[in-house]
Amino acid sequence: MAGPNAPEGFRAASPLFLREPEIRRGVELLYFGYSHLLRGIDEGLAAQGLGRAHHRSLYFIARNPDITVSELLRLLGITKQSLGRVLNELHDRGLVETRPGREDRRQRLLRVTEEGASLEASLFEALRERLSVAYAQAGQNAVTGFWAVLEGLVPSEEKTRMPHVRKQG
Secondary structure, X not given: OXXXXXXXXXXXXXXXXXXXXXXXXXXXXXXXXXXXXXXXXXXXXXXXXXXXXHHHHHHXXXXXXXXEHHHHHHHHOOOHHHHHHHHHHHHHOOOEEEEEOOOOOOOEEEEEOHHHHHHHHHHHHHHHHHHHHHHHHHOHHHHHHHHHHHHHHOOHHHHHHOHHHHHHO
């Protein structure tokens, strides 16, 4: 049974949900879902001359004001060179500002500017609209299960890096 709010034609997971066909279905749903979710903001990013790496950086800097460059590197799991290029572009466009650390002046603390916050908010709104529709169709129990599956994909030693986990603790 798919649940009372499941979209028409939605097939519930098989009781054999650990078998290859069910795992492959989940992988495909992750690929296609993520792709379609982000297509909603790709056009807005492209109009700004930005890409998904810029968006990820902007998102996490907005969620974590005064995050250090090294913390952002660990959070995003990208190379220092890639992040440097992205941060330089965001800084040059007036979307992100840096300041020295409070205790260690060599640290670079990152924060979105007013313009950066506005862009991040508009991009988030497009994501929020799509996710809200999908969440409403699936229902609360399905959303909770979806979150549990996604969290289960993150190794336990990395969970504390997720902003929502840090804010709970």
